[in-house]
Amino acid sequence: MEKKSSHPIAQAIVKGNPDWFMMPFDYKTFEEVKGKGLIAVDQGGNEFRLGSKDWFSPPSLRGNGAKDFDAAAATAGEGAEGPVHNTQNPKPETYNPAPPDKDILLSYCGRIVAGFDIEDRVKEGSRETIAKLHAMGIKTVMLSGDNEKKCRYVAERTGITTYFASQLPEQKLDHIRRLSAEQVTAMVGDGINDAPALSLADVGISLGTATDIAKESAEVILLSGQISKVEEAISLGRKTYLTIKQNLFWALAYNVVAIPVAAFGMLSPIWAAFSMAFSDVVVIGNSLRSGLKK
Structure with a gap:
């Protein structure tokens, strides 16, 4: 089931325990429930659920659940129809409380058969x-x-x-x-x-x-x-935004000053063209300056 999931925890389980996934398992249906876990039904109609312990109610473990689960896994792995079990909850006295410290639980036909611990490691830095x-x-x-x-x-x-x-x-x-x-x-x-x-x-x-x-x-x-x-991405975004505002200021300033001067004939066409080219150089240079900063 975990091999079909794109969740980081599922991928970590698959990567860390390759021996668990040697035997193929033939599922008839498969569903990934966001924020909760996975649901799969094998060819025999047996339902498997794998996910957060909060998803399972009541969080319990039946005494013979693991044995039935092993039998179903063996037959379903061969593509045969696995044994069909009654999915109704058995009497409360047949349950043993599931370990409360388990992060992920696996159920077979409504009975919790396994639990997994997940260790959180804080990323370096x-x-x-x-x-x-x-x-x-x-x-x-x-x-x-x-x-x-x-x-x-x-x-x-x-x-x-x-x-x-x-x-x-x-x-x-x-x-x-x-x-x-x-x-x-x-x-x-x-x-x-x-x-x-x-x-x-x-x-x-x-x-x-x-x-x-x-x-x-x-x-x-x-x-x-x-x-x-x-942090580097946010810093780069802030510098880029500041550079954009600076470039808009310089481009606008040149136009505000140069256009009226040219309109009154106080600036020859040659100098007007030179001024426009110079404003472009200033904007480009300011953009390159941001890229040179460490």
């Missing part, structure tokens, strides 16, 4: 980048689908003071809509759940390693995938 953004007068807010504990962990290590945990794509969109109404907003994201918010933000920034839909939704793509490039 993240704290320094956030500090530079704050020094530039930029407020940072983290919108994440992770739980409160993981968001707090990342916020403490990056210097982000405001964060919202357990956010669905629609909730991220609402936050961006509210922030954009108050001030210019830039959104940095790399997952399928970030795409709507990236499209709505004044400036959408994605990474070269992001999902295709995230890159399509963004105006800026950082090819290196380094978070430190976000």
